[in-house]
Amino acid sequence: xxxxxxxxxxxxxxxxxxxxxxxxxxxxxxxxxxxxxxxxxxxxxxxxxxxxxxxxxxxxxxxxxxxxxxxxxxxxxxxxxxxxxxxxxxxxxxxxxxxxxxxxxxxxxxxxxxxx
Amino acid sequence: xxxxxxxxxxxxxxxxxxxxxxxxxxxxxxxxxxxxxxxxxxxxxxxxxxxxxxxxxxxxxxxxxxxxxxxxxxxxxxxxxxxxxxxxxxxxxxxxxxxxxxxxxxxxxxxxxx
Numbered sequence: 001x002x003x004x005x006x007x008x009x010x011x012x013x014x015x016x017x018x019x020x021x022x023x024x025x026x027x028x029x030x031x032x033x034x035x036x037x038x039x040x041x042x043x044x045x046x047x048x049x050x051x052x053x054x055x056x057x058x059x060x061x062x063x064x065x066x067x068x069x070x071x072x073x074x075x076x077x078x079x080x081x082x083x084x085x086x087x088x089x090x091x092x093x094x095x096x097x098x099x100x101x102x103x104x105x106x107x108x109x110x111x112x113x114x115x116x
Numbered sequence: 117x118x119x120x121x122x123x124x125x126x127x128x129x130x131x132x133x134x135x136x137x138x139x140x141x142x143x144x145x146x147x148x149x150x151x152x153x154x155x156x157x158x159x160x161x162x163x164x165x166x167x168x169x170x171x172x173x174x175x176x177x178x179x180x181x182x183x184x185x186x187x188x189x190x191x192x193x194x195x196x197x198x199x200x201x202x203x204x205x206x207x208x209x210x211x212x213x214x215x216x217x218x219x220x221x222x223x224x225x226x227x228x229x230x
Binding site for chain 2: 045089
């Protein structure tokens with residue numbers, strides 16, 4: 001079945017440092033890929049997404065590129081802020097034409113803490 | 117536009133009891149999905165409803181059930197609670213529940229089973 005693997009966490013960085021959170025996936029066909037973020041005490045919010053190979057999703061300074069050849073969707077940000085402290089989840093869905101209604105397969109989450 | 121609303125936000129139950137959680141989706145969204153979030157298992161899909169019909173179901177025992185009303189509001193029920201059911205239960209809504217669109221999550225209902 002489908003699966004998503006994220007890098008082991010937690011990740012602790014100083015403000016303005018470069019961030020990479022690795023994500024690899026296993027899926028058949030052409031899945032859609034997502035990064036969700038969960039701030040303390042809140043639900044998940046979509047951060048960015050990509051629906052086909054070589055697409056780059058971007059939002060709030062975060063970027064991720066859908067690499068089918070390496071089955072990866074790594075999250076990057078050039079300069080993190082204290083307000084970026086949260087849990088980040090990589091996720092996939094089967095993509096157009098699939099029948100897995102409402103179901104995302106999530107990675108285990110990576111806790112990011114940014115210190116001033 | 118109001119987001120996804122879940123009630124109650126926190127609740128404490130004892131083993132053997134049952135619990136009902138409620139979810140009001142974003143206006144116009146017809147698909148509602150439920151997820152269980154625990155530190156050990158992460159985020160796991162429970163089920164999805166669209167137009168009052170369950171279209172998809174995860175790998176959970178029959179003690180976990182749900183339903184959707186004609187106004188798209190949804191409830192999930194857990195009967196005969198076990199300690200392992202302690203979790204954050206998240207509801208998510210989307211327009212059609214398809215495979216390429218965004219899910220909008222509520223803040224969750226935190227269930228503690230004693």
